[in-house]
Amino acid sequence: MKLGIKTYFLAALAIGSGLIVLLGYFVDFPLLADLRATFLFWTVVLxxxxxxxxxxxxLRTHLRKLKGPQPAGIYSLVLLLSFFATLIALSIEQFGLFGASGWSLWTMRYIVNPVESSLMAVLAVVLVYSLARLLQRRLDTFSVIFLATTVFVLIGAATFPDLEIPALRAARDWLVQVPAVAGGRGILLGVGLGAVAAGLRVLMGADRPYGG
Amino acid sequence: MVELYGLIFVVVFFGLILVFAWLGRRRARRYLRDIPAFTKLRRGIGLAVEAGQRLHISLGWGGVSGLQGASGLVGLSMLQRIARAASISDRPPISTSGEPTLAILAQDTLKNVYHTIGAPNQYKPEQGQVSGLTPLTYTAGAIPVMYDQQVAVNLLAGHFGSEVGLLADAAERSGSMILAGSDSLPAQATLYAAAQEPLIGEELFAGGAYIQAGASHLASVKAQDVMRWLLVGVMLVGAILKLAGVL
Structure with a gap:
């Protein structure tokens, strides 16, 4: 594949700035530390x-949906109306017009938070349903272990009136604190290595998500 | 001192990738174990192109900085490879993300793919969408894409939370295939239960090597394996020394 001059320029820029930030983290050298801080500040601004x-x-995506013959156009209309209503309300509040105050908090408390909480409630139902379907979809040893562990941990965490089984709670605590933590750390180790590899590929210019 | 160890780690890792990339050019041989999700992805891309259906690549909401940004970068690499493979389809691939940087990079990636194959007019900015700016709004915005855009295959590759279960459920209800991987543990646990083809642990990070995104991807998978054994060795030696009372 033939690469253009723009690609070389962008790659040089990305590799150069990436190396400066990386070295600024590892090497105690004032110029590198200053450059690193400046680059990170630019990143925050950008x-x-x-x-x-x-x-x-x-907005553009939903405007296009509204114009086209999409069946979910009504949702896009609701989104656009909500967006502009919120924008107007917050602008009025920001500039202190009509004595408005607390509108942004009201929007968060009575619209955004309840809607997001409802979605979380739906998620809880979806997860139970998915767990129930897991064995139907993928019947193997690991699925059985996954299901059994989940049920056991849930039972161990539940509080039953007049029924306290110390051994059950201890077994649940051991399961959560030893094998689960060990497994989680093992997975995170692999994820960490993968993340370093992904970063190094960008530093090498082998992956160029910025174009080219 | 910790910084010095970190620098040595990065330099050794970098050197290993370079060595394996150089060796890989001279003698290409089969190295990767079989991961059913990627086999199904390759088949799914072919079937979607033949049937004139769309591929949906969801890049999550983690951005590109920090640890969670790495999964987004992997998602972008996979988007580039998939877009290239599906560029002849009547319905071009679509990407959704919950973070503006990822959306812009996705647009740039798609634009470059069409430019490279000599069809710049086929590119439309709507192919790289921000579907929401918080985890749940992003999820709520990505679900209609699965239902309305005649999607045959959904690839979820990026940073997600447990709300990814809603995306997996929507994919199943819409009758499309879903392959999903994330760097986050809650998302991996959710996907194990909810997705048809979950990618566990670092399998997502090997995605580029499995879909032939470039020689550097295969080289980095080999380097990861070497570094993993190295870390296992260091931890075992450390544990033995600790038991022996030396440390």
Whole structure:
């Protein structure tokens, strides 16, 4: 594949800035530390600006959905109306017009939080349903162990009136604190190695998610 | 001192990737174990292209910085490879993410793929969408994509929380295939129960090697294996020394 001059320029920029940030973390050298801090500050500023870009991307996607023959167009309309209503309300509050105050808090407390809590409640039901279907979908030793462990930990965590079984609680605590933590750390070790490899591939210029 | 060990670790890892990449050019041989999810992904891409259906790649909401950003980078590599393979389809692949940086990089990736294959006009910015800016709104925004866009295969590759269970459920209800992997433990546990083809542990990070995203991916998988054994050895020696009262 033929690479253009733009690709080389972007790769050099990404590799150079990446190396400076990485070395600034490991090597105690004032110039590197200053450059690293400056780059990270720019990243924070850019990330804040990108939030705005993300909001526009969301709006554009839903405007297009509204124009097209999509069956879920009504949801896009609700999203757009909610977006502009929130924007207007928060602008009024921000500029102190009409004595408005606490509107943003009200929006979070009475609209966003209840809707997100409802989704979490749906998630709880979905997870129980998925667990029930697990053996039907994939009947093997690990699935049985997964299901049995989940049920055992749930029973061990439950409080039954006038029924306390110390051995059950101790077994549950051991399961959660020893094998589960060991397994979790093993998985995280693999994830950590994978993350370092992914970062190094970008530093090598082998992966170029920024284009080219 | 800790910084020095860290630097040595990174340099050795980097050196191993370079060595394996160089050796891989001279003698290519089968190295990877069989992971059914990737076999099904390859088959699914072919079937989706033939049937004129869409592929949906979900990049999560972790951004590209920090530990959780690495899974997003892997997702982008896979998006590039899949977009290239599915570029001849009537319905081009679509990507959703819950973080603006990922969405912009996804757009850039797709734009470059179409530019490389000589069809820049086929690229549409809507193919790289931000479906929401918080974990749950992102999930709520990605679900309609699965239902409305005639999606045949969903690949979830990025940082998610346990809310990924809603995406897996939606994929199953819409009759599409779902392969999913994440760096987060709650998401992995949820996906083990909810997804047809979950990727556990570091399997997601080997994704690029399995879908032939480049020689460096295979080299980095080999380097990861060497580093893993090295770490296992260090931990065992450390435990023995601790037991012996030396440390």
């Amino acid at each position: 990330a804040s600006f990108l939030l705005l870009v993300g909001a526009f991307n969301l």
